[in-house]
Amino acid sequence: xxxxxxxxxxxxxxxxxxxxxxxxxxxxxxxxxxxxxxxxxxxxxxxxxxxxxxxxxxxxxxxxxxxxxxxxxxxxxxxxxxxxxxxxxxxxxxxxxxxxxxxxxxxxxxxxxxxxxxxxxxxxxxxxxxxxxxxxxxxxxxxxxxxxxxxxxxxxxxxxxxxxxxxxxxxxxxxxxxxxxxxxxxxxxxxxxxxxxxxxxxxxxxxxxxxxxxxxxxxxxxxxxxxxxxxxxxxxxxxxxxxxxxxxxxxxxxxxxxxxxxxxxxxxxxxxxxxxxxxxxxxxxxxxxxxxxxxxxxxxxxxxxxxxxxxxxxxxxxxxxxxxxxxxxxxxxxxxxxxxxxxxxxxxxxxxxxxxxxxxxxxxxxxxxxxxxxxxxxxxxxxxxxxxxxxxxxxxxxxxxxxxxxxxxxxxxxxxxxxxxxxxxxxxxxxxxxxxxxxxxxxxxxxxxxxx
Numbered sequence: 001x002x003x004x005x006x007x008x009x010x011x012x013x014x015x016x017x018x019x020x021x022x023x024x025x026x027x028x029x030x031x032x033x034x035x036x037x038x039x040x041x042x043x044x045x046x047x048x049x050x051x052x053x054x055x056x057x058x059x060x061x062x063x064x065x066x067x068x069x070x071x072x073x074x075x076x077x078x079x080x081x082x083x084x085x086x087x088x089x090x091x092x093x094x095x096x097x098x099x100x101x102x103x104x105x106x107x108x109x110x111x112x113x114x115x116x117x118x119x120x121x122x123x124x125x126x127x128x129x130x131x132x133x134x135x136x137x138x139x140x141x142x143x144x145x146x147x148x149x150x151x152x153x154x155x156x157x158x159x160x161x162x163x164x165x166x167x168x169x170x171x172x173x174x175x176x177x178x179x180x181x182x183x184x185x186x187x188x189x190x191x192x193x194x195x196x197x198x199x200x201x202x203x204x205x206x207x208x209x210x211x212x213x214x215x216x217x218x219x220x221x222x223x224x225x226x227x228x229x230x231x232x233x234x235x236x237x238x239x240x241x242x243x244x245x246x247x248x249x250x251x252x253x254x255x256x257x258x259x260x261x262x263x264x265x266x267x268x269x270x271x272x273x274x275x276x277x278x279x280x281x282x283x284x285x286x287x288x289x290x291x292x293x294x295x296x297x298x299x300x301x302x303x304x305x306x307x308x309x310x311x312x313x314x315x316x317x318x319x320x321x322x323x324x325x326x327x328x329x330x331x332x333x334x335x336x337x338x339x340x341x342x343x344x345x346x347x348x349x350x351x352x353x354x355x356x357x358x359x360x361x362x363x364x365x366x367x368x369x370x371x372x373x374x375x376x377x378x379x380x381x382x383x384x385x386x387x388x389x390x391x392x393x394x395x396x397x398x399x400x401x402x403x404x405x406x407x408x409x410x411x412x413x414x415x416x417x418x419x420x421x422x423x424x425x426x427x428x429x430x431x432x433x434x435x436x437x438x439x440x441x442x443x444x445x446x447x448x449x450x451x452x
Contacts, residue, residue, distance in 0.1 A: 001057045003208060004046075004081070005201040008038060008074035009066030009094050015041055016202040019057070020049045024202045038077050039302040056087055060208035062201065063091040064226035065137060065145040065157075071225035073301060079220040080304030083311070088217040092207050093226050095147030095157055097199040099135040100207060102178035134175045136165075136193070138184050140407070145228055159228050162187065276323040277364055280331065282310045284321050287328040291353055297386065298351045309333070316376075320368040322352075322361045329356035332365035336376050345373035345425075347383040350392075362395055370399075373425055380424050384410070387417040396421055 002019040013029035015038070025048070027041050046053055061078035064071040075091070082089045132155070137145040142162055148155040160168075169175060169191055177193035179185050185195045211217070280288065288306055292298050309319045316336040322329045330352035337344045347369050352362045373381050383401065385392050401421040410418035 001212070002051070002055060003058045003060055003205070003212070004042065004056050005060045005062075005204055005208060006038070006042075006074045006078055007062035007094070007097075007199065007201040007204065008070040009062050009064050010070070010198055011067075012198075013038065013070060013074070014200040014202070015045055016200070016205070017045055017049060017051075018202075018205050020051055024205060025049055026200065026202050028200075036300050038073060039304060042077070042081075053081070053085060056081075056085060058088045058090065058208075058212055060090040060092060060204055060211075062094050062097060062199070062204050063223070064094055065139070065228045066094055068225075068227065069299070071227065073305075075223070075225050076305040076308065077302050079223075080302070080308045082220045083308060084304075088212070088215075089220045089223065090208050090211045090216070091218045091223050091226070092204050092211070093147065093154070093157060094199060095135045095137065095145060096149065096154060096207055097204045098137065098178060098180055098196070099133040099147055099149045101180075101196045101199060101203060102133045102135070102176050102194055104131060104133075104176060131174045131176060134169075134177045136177065136179050136184055136188070138181050139228070144184065157226070157228060166191070274324075275329065275359075275361055275364065277368055278321060278323075280310055280319040280321045282307075284328065284331075285310060288319075288321070288331050291328055291331065291351055294353075295351050297389065299349050317348075318369065318372045320365055320372075322356075322365055324356055324361070329353050330361045330365055332369050334369035334372055336373070336378060343376070343378045345369075345376065345378035345381045347381055363399065366395070366399055370423075370425065378425055380422055382420065382422050384418045384420055386411055387419050393419065396423075399423065 002017065005016040005018065005024070007014050008029065014026060015029070016024045016026040018024040025045060027045050029037050029041060043053075046056075059078045059081050061074050063075050078089060078091075081087060131150070133149045135147040135149070139145045139159055144160050144162065144165060145157070146160040146165065147157045165188070169177075175191075177188065177191045178196060179188075179193045180196055180198045182195065185193050285303065285306055289303055292300060306319065309317045318334040319331065320334075321331045330350070332347070332351070333349040335346040335348050337346060347366065350362050350365055352365070370381065381401075382404075383396065384407075385396065387393075387406070401423045403419055404422045405420040407418040407420060409415055
């Protein structure tokens with residue numbers, strides 16, 4: 001059986017192919033380069049073994065917790081492959097993989113050899129010989145991603161503050177703590193954790209084989225990333241006030257600054273060509289990829305992610321495009337978080353070509369995602385933006401977004417903080433969304449819209 005394994009959740013990513021040779025073949029994806037290199041790396045790995053993608057039998061993906069962007073990239077690529085090739089999918093927790101690398105005390109059988117959905121388990125904390133494997137990953141903000149495993153079962157996966165972790169450790173003496181990050185090992189040195197090498201895609205093979213043998217497959221249409229923190233959706237869902245500095249003079253309730261003497265003015269709607277805004281279709285894919293690659297700070301995703309959206313293989317996502325002068329001027333991607341405690345949507349990406357900026361196109365694309373989110377029952381919209389992107393922050397503030405939190409050093413190449421912003425989507429009485437709720441974008445009506 002030929003199994004492709006994908007892991008892009010850590011500081012670096014990797015892929016592996018098992019079953020085509022006596023030992024798995026593997027490739028690493030250095031740094032946070034998975035978005036650009038994942039799909040070409042998969043093609044190279046498969047071709048290097050004299051195979052084609054059509055000869056694969058299954059795909060296994062490590063779906064978190066870890067880097068939010070990495071989780072999405074890896075899972076989206078796996079979903080796209082499974083959809084296109086009609087392959088079974090197995091999604092595995094990174095904590096379970098880490099737990100499987102722990103070395104138990106002499107004479108004690110290893111209590112973590114498989115992984116199951118924590119929500120379906122009723123097992124007690126008693127493992128083989130009374131031992132429990134406790135896997136920990138750094139979650140930032142003084143917290144840990146925590147996974148408890150015993151007797152081949154996942155007992156719990158959660159987000160834990162250090163104080164809570166230490167208190168619980170004192171109540172359960174027979175725990176094997178395993179970590180793969182030196183900083184985590186140092187921060188809980190009193191628990192004597194085992195420090196192992198960072199898990200790779202190949203490390204997930206034993207767990208993937210066990211799931212495949214049990215035919216415990218995941219549905220590519222519904223499986224989500226194992227965020228644990230829910231990409232801050234749970235943070236936004238709580239009705240708490242968060243102190244925030246002023247975002248921009250264009251924030252609602254503050255006067256707009258007068259334009260500079262020689263500032264470029266938005267094009268007049270009376271003289272500029274009309275902008276055609278519509279849901280994307282399959283023939284837009286090449287133009288979308290060209291624009292995305294030409295925009296340095298845009299999220300760079302594998303083509304399979306966009307293709308899956310266009311084929312309606314990812315129904316919880318929308319993709320809108322803006323056309324001007326019969327060419328692509330911009331696009332926007334939205335995501336619905338169905339597993340959050342409330343119906344929360346995310347504005348994942350807004351990209352406008354350099355020649356079409358400051359003409360209201362970005363604002364119009366955002367509003368299209370707003371309306372789609374409302375049509376899906378979302379009550380609020382969230383987004384992440386670079387702290388240095390003053391123009392984007394001003395755009396979002398002008399649309400009503402407010403600052404909810406700040407994630408230090410979240411972005412790489414270049415390094416930057418992430419601002420987390422939210423917008424309540426309260427529908428006025430009698431208001432109807434501008435976009436229909438059809439399953440496929442092919443069923444949505446296009447329209448020429450004002451963008452000023």
